[in-house]
Amino acid sequence: MAYNYINDLAHIFALNYKRFKYIEPATISEPTNETTKEPPNRSTNESANESTSPKQYSARLTRDDRIRVQTLREAGFTYEQIAKQLNITQNQVQYACQSGQVTPKKARGAAPKLSETQMDEIIEWISSSKRNRRMPYHKVVKALNLNVTPTTLAYSLKKRGYTRCKALRKPYLSPENRRQRLIWALEHVQWTYEQWKQLLWTDETWVTSGSHTRIYVTRKAGEELDDTCVRSKISRRRGWMFWGSFHGNMKGPCLFWEKEWSSINAERYCERTVPLIDGYLRLMRQEGLHLQLMQDGAPGHSSSFTKDELHSRGIYPIFWPAFSPDLNPIETIWDWMKDWIQDRYPDDEELSYDQLREIVRAAWDAVFESFLIQLIGSMQARCQAVIAANGGNIPY
Numbered sequence: 001m002a003y004n005y006i007n008d009l010a011h012i013f014a015l016n017y018k019r020f021k022y023i024e025p026a027t028i029s030e031p032t033n034e035t036t037k038e039p040p041n042r043s044t045n046e047s048a049n050e051s052t053s054p055k056q057y058s059a060r061l062t063r064d065d066r067i068r069v070q071t072l073r074e075a076g077f078t079y080e081q082i083a084k085q086l087n088i089t090q091n092q093v094q095y096a097c098q099s100g101q102v103t104p105k106k107a108r109g110a111a112p113k114l115s116e117t118q119m120d121e122i123i124e125w126i127s128s129s130k131r132n133r134r135m136p137y138h139k140v141v142k143a144l145n146l147n148v149t150p151t152t153l154a155y156s157l158k159k160r161g162y163t164r165c166k167a168l169r170k171p172y173l174s175p176e177n178r179r180q181r182l183i184w185a186l187e188h189v190q191w192t193y194e195q196w197k198q199l200l201w202t203d204e205t206w207v208t209s210g211s212h213t214r215i216y217v218t219r220k221a222g223e224e225l226d227d228t229c230v231r232s233k234i235s236r237r238r239g240w241m242f243w244g245s246f247h248g249n250m251k252g253p254c255l256f257w258e259k260e261w262s263s264i265n266a267e268r269y270c271e272r273t274v275p276l277i278d279g280y281l282r283l284m285r286q287e288g289l290h291l292q293l294m295q296d297g298a299p300g301h302s303s304s305f306t307k308d309e310l311h312s313r314g315i316y317p318i319f320w321p322a323f324s325p326d327l328n329p330i331e332t333i334w335d336w337m338k339d340w341i342q343d344r345y346p347d348d349e350e351l352s353y354d355q356l357r358e359i360v361r362a363a364w365d366a367v368f369e370s371f372l373i374q375l376i377g378s379m380q381a382r383c384q385a386v387i388a389a390n391g392g393n394i395p396y
Contacts, residue, residue, distance in 0.1 A: 061104065070097060137164075204241055204243045207356070242360055248373075297322045332375055
């Protein structure tokens with residue numbers, strides 16, 4: 001009898017709210033004789049009950065749910081009983097009772113202008129080609145006929161982790177170049193540290209004074225032309241072509257390519273650099289260390305004239321895949337030296353050839369042994385990266 005009374009009471013409360021629509025009464029059990037006033041701090045049993053009760057509702061109850069909660073509450077049911085009967089949490093019951101509102105407030109913030117499905121399609125389109133990757137946002141909006149601004153597109157892409165970045169400069173790799181790089185990496189990925197130490201790594205680099213990276217300044221709007229904020233533009237900086245070598249934790253011979261020698265071709269390379277390489281390899285053999293030459297595929301290195309000259313001296317360089325500076329650890333030394341020069345001579349002052357020559361030599365002498373060991377130790381990781389990239393470019 002009491003059960004039917006409570007069930008009818010819930011039904012009557014729902015019907016008497018003029019602003020509410022009709023609701024079917026929920027099937028409920030009788031309320032207990034507990035006090036109708038909910039204590040500010042719930043009991044341990046209630047908290048445990050809340051944590052274990054299934055949460056099939058979202059944090060925002062519907063209008064009908066709130067009517068049921070408030071009706072049962074006025075009928076004398078506790079938060080725990082209501083939560084159990086309606087399969088919601090006690091926090092939701094408490095909020096519905098204390099807010100006094102049955103119509104949920106409108107969620108804050110506007111709905112996303114681009115749905116998740118649209119974003120998936122946009123990202124797939126952008127990632128499909130080099131041309132699409134380079135397209136600025138206003139052109140993407142136009143190409144895809146999107147009903148949003150470029151700013152909205154930029155914000156939506158940023159939420160997915162996509163931003164506009166500077167494209168890295170890397171050599172173009174043809175399918176054959178990739179194949180050769182992959183073969184080379186597979187053949188050498190299992191080399192030990194001792195095997196890598198047997199190579200005499202060589203290369204040339206062009207070194208100038210001043211900064212070789214981007215320069216950032218701290219300024220406010222209107223100060224872009226202040227003398228302290230501009231970078232002097234020099235049409236042609238003085239520079240030196242510098243050749244160097246190393247193996248293991250030791251630096252080998254180095255050479256400044258003198259101005260009167262003109263550019264590097266096969267004949268001049270064999271005249272100036274090859275004798276230096278031959279002499280050093282002979283010296284190392286006398287000390288019981290048999291090194292193999294590594295040189296890249298520059299025209300002066302790979303010509304038949306140079307190969308004949310090297311073979312006549314008993315020097316047989318290791319095969320090197322074309323367009324693979326990222327596999328040559330000495331390239332990292334060149335970057336380190338230019339950073340060293342930039343840190344110590346950051347101004348745009350043009351240095352004389354003699355001054356620059358002294359600075360470049362000082363930078364070469366500053367390269368420390370542990371750095372060379374670290375570079376040799378990176379060779380297996382470089383090979384693994386090439387394999388993972390299927391012969392493509394790697395981040396070295």
